[in-house]
Amino acid sequence: MTERLILHEYAQSGNCYKVRLTAALLGLPIERREYDILKGETRTPDFLARVNANGRIPVLQIGERFIPESNAACFYLAEATKLVPEDRFGRADMLRWMFFEQYSHEPNVATLRFWIAFLGDARMSEAQRAQIPARRAAGEAALALMDEHLSTRPWFVGDRLSLADIALYAYTHVAEEGGFDLSRTPHVQAWLGRTASLPNYLAMDD
Amino acid sequence: MTERLILHEYAQSGNCYKVRLTAALLGLPIERREYDILKGETRTPDFLARVNANGRIPVLQIGERFIPESNAACFYLAEATKLVPEDRFGRADMLRWMFFEQYSHEPNVATLRFWIAFLGDARMSEAQRAQIPARRAAGEAALALMDEHLSTRPWFVGDRLSLADIALYAYTHVAEEGGFDLSRTPHVQAWLGRTASLPNYLAMDD
Numbered sequence: 001m002t003e004r005l006i007l008h009e010y011a012q013s014g015n016c017y018k019v020r021l022t023a024a025l026l027g028l029p030i031e032r033r034e035y036d037i038l039k040g041e042t043r044t045p046d047f048l049a050r051v052n053a054n055g056r057i058p059v060l061q062i063g064e065r066f067i068p069e070s071n072a073a074c075f076y077l078a079e080a081t082k083l084v085p086e087d088r089f090g091r092a093d094m095l096r097w098m099f100f101e102q103y104s105h106e107p108n109v110a111t112l113r114f115w116i117a118f119l120g121d122a123r124m125s126e127a128q129r130a131q132i133p134a135r136r137a138a139g140e141a142a143l144a145l146m147d148e149h150l151s152t153r154p155w156f157v158g159d160r161l162s163l164a165d166i167a168l169y170a171y172t173h174v175a176e177e178g179g180f181d182l183s184r185t186p187h188v189q190a191w192l193g194r195t196a197s198l199p200n201y202l203a204m205d206d
Numbered sequence: 207m208t209e210r211l212i213l214h215e216y217a218q219s220g221n222c223y224k225v226r227l228t229a230a231l232l233g234l235p236i237e238r239r240e241y242d243i244l245k246g247e248t249r250t251p252d253f254l255a256r257v258n259a260n261g262r263i264p265v266l267q268i269g270e271r272f273i274p275e276s277n278a279a280c281f282y283l284a285e286a287t288k289l290v291p292e293d294r295f296g297r298a299d300m301l302r303w304m305f306f307e308q309y310s311h312e313p314n315v316a317t318l319r320f321w322i323a324f325l326g327d328a329r330m331s332e333a334q335r336a337q338i339p340a341r342r343a344a345g346e347a348a349l350a351l352m353d354e355h356l357s358t359r360p361w362f363v364g365d366r367l368s369l370a371d372i373a374l375y376a377y378t379h380v381a382e383e384g385g386f387d388l389s390r391t392p393h394v395q396a397w398l399g400r401t402a403s404l405p406n407y408l409a410m411d412d
Contacts, residue, residue, distance in 0.1 A: 053351055053354060053355070054306070054310065054351055062295065065295060067295075067298050067299060067302055068302055068306070069301070069302040069305040069306060069309075070305075071301065071305050072298050072299070072301040072302035072304075072305055073298070075297070075298050075301050076294065076295070076297075076298035079294060079297065079298070088282065088285060089268065089271060089273075089282070091281070091282075091285065092273050092278050092279070092281050092282035092285070093273060093278070095275070095277065095278040095281050095301075096273055096274055096275040096278035096279075098278075098305075099275040099276075099277050099278055099304075099305070099308055100260070100274070100275055102305055102308055102309050103275075103308050103309070103312075103313075104260065106309075107309075107313070127336070127340065130333070130336065131337075134333065145259055145260055148259060149259070
């Protein structure tokens with residue numbers, strides 16, 4: 001990696017943490033720029049024009065070019081490294097779990113964490129409150145599916161850590177902040193422990 | 207591709223169409239197995255045990271192995287072909303738009319099409335009806351972002367068609383069935399026309 005890497009982020013976002021964890025596990029230096037999403041700092045005209053027209057973080061800056069979407073940023077960093085399977089089926093299967101994460105896991109597990117632990121009861125809208133039961137059920141279903149998958153293998157794809165694990169780890173390891181009970185998914189708990197024990201592991205608060 | 211390819215699908219799903227369109231553009235033969243999602247045919251014990259524990263289609267079967275998640279299935283078919291950029295940044299940028307599609311586009315544009323054109327007013331729940339305004343606004347924002355991006359280039363990534371275009375084409379070209387007005391996004395309309403004119407293009411109903 002010869003170009004300078006800058007992560008535009010909000011540190012407590014699991015989506016941003018994924019990118020930092022990927023860089024740490026690969027030993028890649030990455031600069032960090034913090035934005036307060038609760039104050040709308042990713043919706044300013046400058047941010048929209050220069051960093052991401054979609055007004056979201058994380059965005060990985062590579063020299064003067066930008067990659068939004070957390071899992072795409074992780075893929076950029078990790079392509080052709082030990083974090084991506086060497087076989088064609090394994091690479092597609094890794095992406096399968098990364099798309100599962102963004103479609104079936106993050107909108108439920110991460111959103112409830114954000115509403116409950118960051119926005120808080122007083123600032124939650126009626127529309128948000130009304131969606132809690134459906135998102136709770138969908139988040140529990142995602143965690144149950146992960147638990148079943150991990151009941152017979154140590155990592156999501158193949159026999160070693162890949163970006164699939166990193167993508168799913170980010171919000172699962174803080175799911176209890178959103179009111180999810182991880183004691184119901186013991187295989188997920190064991191996998192969280194394996195991940196946190198990896199060499200060069202970086203905690204979310206580091 | 208030496209192994210037999212079978213697509214487990216519901217033909218009118220844009221997510222399933224993506225996989226067929228990718229295969230067609232690459233000249234790959236693919237068998238089709240139809241499931242009626244309105245009758246719960248992807249939630250049977252056999253489907254959950256054998257095809258996809260997540261109870262969703264599409265699933266791409268490759269010999270005796272299975273890849274759920276539409277965009278992962280497209281990636282499996284197209285890796286190292288003309289539909290994937292040759293440079294590292296381009297590949298990550300392609301995935302960026304594919305994750306955007308699953309996170310910011312499909313849950314809004316595809317969901318409203320499903321509720322309005324397939325489920326219908328009589329079968330829509332109160333909870334679904336209450337979500338229409340927010341999903342309408344988010345879908346319009348996704349289409350506006352695409353329109354801005356396409357105002358200065360013919361395809362989403364680089365100078366030719368990639369999986370990013372195929373992923374976004376699938377539900378955009380039928381967005382009017384969900385009540386979206388594509389005359390507001392003329393660059394998107396022109397891009398839809400370019401895509402439908404490609405050699406080996408396959409329509410959703412074919």
